[in-house]
Amino acid sequence: MNQKLFVTLTLLAAILLPSCQPQKPMSDEALQFVDPFIGTGFHGHTFPGATLPFGMVQLSPDTHLDGWDASSGYHYDDTEIYAFSHTHLSGTGIGDLGDIGLLPYSNTEEALPVASFSKKTEKASPGYYSVHLDNFNIDVELTSTLRVGMHKYSFGQADARNVMLNLAHVLQANWGNAITGNECTIIDEQTIEGLQRSTGWAHDHLVAYRIEFSEPFASKRVVIDGKTAETSSIKANNAQVFLSFADSKEPLIVKVAISAVDPAGANKNMQAELPGWDFDKTLKEAQAEWQQQLSQIQIETNDADIKTNFYTALYHSMMAPFIWQDVDGRYRGMDKQIHQAAEGHVNYTVFSLWDTFRAFHPLMTIINPDKASTWADALVQKYKEGGILPKWPLVSNYTGTMVGYPAVSVLADAAAKGLGPDDLSDWLEASVQSATWRPDIVERFKGTREAAVMPKHIYFKETLGWVPSDSVAEAVSYGLEMAYFDWCVAQLATAAGEANVAKAFKAKSEYFRHYFDEESGLMRGRNYDGSWVTPFRPRYSSHEKSDYVEGNAWQWSFFTPHANEQLIDLYGSADRFEAMLDTLFTTDSTIEGEHASGDITGLIGQYAHGNEPSHHMAYLYNWTNAPYKANERLDQIMREFYLTEPAGIIGNEDCGQMSAWYVMSALGFYQVCPGDATYTTGRPMVDKATIRLPKGQLEVLAHNNSAKNLYVKKVVLNGKELDKPFFTHEQLLAGGKLEFYMSDEK
Incomplete structure (x- = not known):
């Protein structure tokens, strides 16, 4: 700010508000009146998932993969979830992102598991999203920091605890969006790192990531172009990683850090923002940040x-x-x-x-x-x-x-x-x-x-x-x-x-x-x-072809x-x-x-x-x-x-x-x-x-x-x-x- 203007405004404020003191903390009323589902119907194109104000991670369910109403990856009329991905666009008329798609699942014969859900089990508030996956009997909860998404999966079937990382997951494939490169490494039984490239509305998009699990997986299965591959190093545009975890009644926690640069950057983001595993603490911190902003x-x-x-x-x-x-x-x-x-x-x-x-x-x-x-x-x-x-x-x-x-x-x-x-x-x-x-x-x-x-x-x-x-x-x-x-x-x-x-x-x-x-x-x-354009029809519209943009x-x-x-x-x-x-x-x-x-x-x-x-x-x-x-x-x-x-x-x-x-x-x-x-x-x-x-x-x-x-x-x-x-x-x-x-x- 111009220093002269700053001093002038400061003095004027002091004159008009001589009794101004530091603000008292506000109650949590604002949080209670936020409904993230508003705008997810009709053509609002918003999403209900977890994020922080102006956060890099916007962790939300992808229920709509193609078409105008898939711009955010979510539409209220849908009842299936393809993945929980970590980047989204809010309210746009063109779709993109939907990076790093994860989906927990239980017993299924599907090559690519898809979750079903009912609206009555969905909940969303600033910094939080939850849903029950009916066909898999899994409760999913999501929260985030600026650059790290946190998942909590509570499996109803203690002996069927699985997670899919779909490296081919993309929004708007029918509009030309596509994965153009994957470099994914399964580092150990609790850690996966990678770098993904895609093309779409963003012609050359790069995102890197680091995924950590709260417990080691018991087994893994890598599928490349529909065929099982014995590898821990994946370089393929169409690939999935299926992980199975040991029998347990304890929730599985998953952390996903993303980076605009490389996996090392994602790791730094993880260590700086979310080194621990406390979901409730992370959620409370997210809510506090939203409360401060609202x-x-x-x-x-x-x-x-x-x-x-x-x-x-x-x-x-x-x-x-x-x-x-x-x-x-x-x-x-x-x-x-x-x-x-x-x-x-x-x-x-x-x-x-x-x-x-x-x-x-x-x-x-x-x-x-x-x-x-x-x-x-x-x-x-x-x-x-x-x-x-x-x-x-x-x-x-x-x-x-x-x-x-x-x-x-x-x-x-x-x-x-x-x-x-x-x-x-x-x-x-x-x-x-x-x-x-x-x-x-x-x-x-x-x-x-x-x-x-x-x-x-x-x-x-x-x-x-x-x-x-x-x-x-x-x-x-x-x-x-x-x-x-x-x-x-x-x-x-x-x-x-x-x-x-x-x-x-x-x-x-x-x-x-x-x-x-x-x-x-x-x-x-x-x-x-x-000369004037004739005939002149003031009510006429032709998208991208008339004299007027979207009107x-x-x-x-x-x-x-x-x-x-x-x-x-x-x-x-x-x-x-x-x-x-x-x-x-x-x-x-x-x-x-x-x-x-x-x-x-x-x-x-x-x-x-x-x-x-x-x-x-x-x-x-x-x-x-x-x-x-x-x-x-x-x-x-x-x-x-x-x-x-x-x-x-x-x-x-x-x-x-x-x-x-x-x-x-x-x-x-x-x-x-x-x-x-x-x-x-x-x-x-x-x-x-x-x-x-x-x-x-x-x-x-x-x-x-x-x-x-x-x-x-x-x-x-x-x-x-x-x-x-x-x-x-x-x-x-x-x-x-x-x-x-x-x-x-x-």
């Missing part, structure tokens, strides 16, 4: 559903990014080389940036500012290793997934909130290079999925000013988002004192104007010659977060802009197109809360003369699209974005434009919240709050009524009291 925000409400939704959302916002670095500081970088982290640097992966720049990263600048700073630094480090800022980096891979260059938003917002270095030159260089057409990057990734990290849309933006619809798909979405991202680069340049760079990118940030069709009031595609014209026409006033000017008046927002929320919800995107869910009119481009739209009423309409829509969204059931998340959870939106909105404020450290107010769902800040706390109060009293009559910050529905990050950090006075009158 207690960043304490809420009060008489509505149990709101409390469950809130704490579950806060929990889901801490699945990613996750650490991808060993305890000795080594990690595999974007250049596929092994690096030793510099002091203060920590390597993270799984940045779902196109989703999470909107609410997740802004939320973390409030409740986890140190991590927000570390993550921004990690993104710049990836630029240094790979030559360009990542777009959906996944375990040392550029995937090139989604739109534009959203990492610059994370950097701009961190810098705007004093979470960047004093010298922003590296951050600015990384941003400029990633927002500029780079033939060298195109050539480097030619013919691979990673090539999308430098899309042709950038070339057209720089040569034409707009992205032509008759040249590339998804032109309008890219054009609108790149305008915002270029504004972010301009903000960084201004902060870095580079006036000429700021001026150039500020001009590019105005390019959203090219797409505005005054007649329809919507953002519309243009061809290379500048249509209605769902994209209000994305100018950096220029809402200018957008209103294009409409001619705030009243016309308000009328267009009204139409957005009230028009027919029909989505046209035979191949419409499956991501368009959670519809209110043409507003689609199940996908990120719509997330800021209800708040846009605060730029009109009818901010009360924001209260109505926010109340509707939070009550209808966040439910306390497995199908309770209306679309892909997307690594914390859907959940972070709820957390911030339930508190009563939201940041529409990351990079501009300003929040706009909404409709709080909680009656009271206490937010821990680096220095002090912010207390949020909603007076006379109820389902009926959904309108905000006035907002008072530290005794002063806000004359507009906006306040700054600096004001938030100063702490004190933010009060909403609620009413049933508009």
Whole structure:
């Protein structure tokens, strides 16, 4: 953090909160209200397994191996378990990982045992998962440290205690994911080490591991390509290790440490984090860590559903990014080389940036500012290793997934909130290079999925000013988002004192104007010659083939977060802009197109809360003369699209974005434009919240709050009524009291 800003905020906090003392420990109430099964149904794509906040190990049952709803390896409708694996993705729309699959089993004739279970025996809470395997009569319990998963198997049949290590286990095989290399060594009767490579969404994924058992196995059987092999050293893509343990009524404990580098790193991780065998102690430590993280925000409400939704959302916002670095500081970088982290640097992966720049990263600048700073630094480090800022980096891979260059938003917002270095030159260089057409990057990734990290849309933006619809798909979405991202680069340049760079990118940030069709009031595609795309069908969607990413014209026409006033000017008046927002929320919800995107869910009119481009739209009423309409829509969204059931998340959870939106909105404020450290107010769902800040706390109060009293009559910050529905990050950090006075009158 900039030292001058830190001193200023510290003094201001001391003035406003003179009686602030160290926080008292919070009760375990937050843990009791987290339900990890929320989001595991419908298309939420979350998983219920055991992990720590932002942990490398995310140990969970794999019940769904292929298809869209196998993105996390688990779906609530399933009743079979193929393995308990150690890495997963939370809420994504593409599947990968599922590394190091183990399954306990009893008497069976199956070549690859599969466990059956019933939902009534499943339990999950932060840091813990358990289930009874019906066909094998085995109770399974899971917990973890940051880098080590811990299994506890209680066998109902004392004379049939077996474990399978499936070295061929992979998620999304039908989508092309595959094991490309295995080096597995059975070191002794209690230890297995190995290194596995795979390809999939992450083109070149490497994970190493060390497995230790609490007792020696009595016998082993190695199967390679379906045939038994007498070996303790396995080098095969399709292989399984079957272990049998002596008769006993005692539980079998299994520890699995993973590494981003090699088995030696996994061993170091094991010895540093989990040298012993005490499952209950490990679980208590995991619960304590979750309690510490969830207690960043304490809420009060008489509505149990709101409390469950809130704490579950806060929990889901801490699945990613996750650490991808060993305890000795080594990690595999974007250049596929092994690096030793510099002091203060920590390597993270799984940045779902196109989703999470909107609410997740802004939320973390409030409740986890140190991590927000570390993550921004990690993104710049990836630029240094790979030559360009990542777009959906996944375990040392550029995937090139989604739109534009959203990492610059994370950097701009961190810098705007004093979470960047004093010298922003590296951050600015990384941003400029990633927002500029780079033939060298195109050539480097030619013919691979990673090539999308430098899309042709950038070339057209720089040569034409707009992205032509008759040249590339998804032109309008890219054009609108790149305008915002270029504004972010301009903000960084201004902060870095580079006036000429700021001026150039500020001009590019105005390019959203090219797409505005005054007649329809919507953002519309243009061809290379500048003519409008015809016919124009605002409700039309064709996944990856139309002008709009995972949406249509209605769902994209209000994305100018950096220029809402200018957008209103294009409409001619705030009243016309308000009328267009009204139409957005009230028009027919029909989505046209035979191949419409499956991501368009959670519809209110043409507003689609199940996908990120719509997330800021209800708040846009605060730029009109009818901010009360924001209260109505926010109340509707939070009550209808966040439910306390497995199908309770209306679309892909997307690594914390859907959940972070709820957390911030339930508190009563939201940041529409990351990079501009300003929040706009909404409709709080909680009656009271206490937010821990680096220095002090912010207390949020909603007076006379109820389902009926959904309108905000006035907002008072530290005794002063806000004359507009906006306040700054600096004001938030100063702490004190933010009060909403609620009413049933508009």
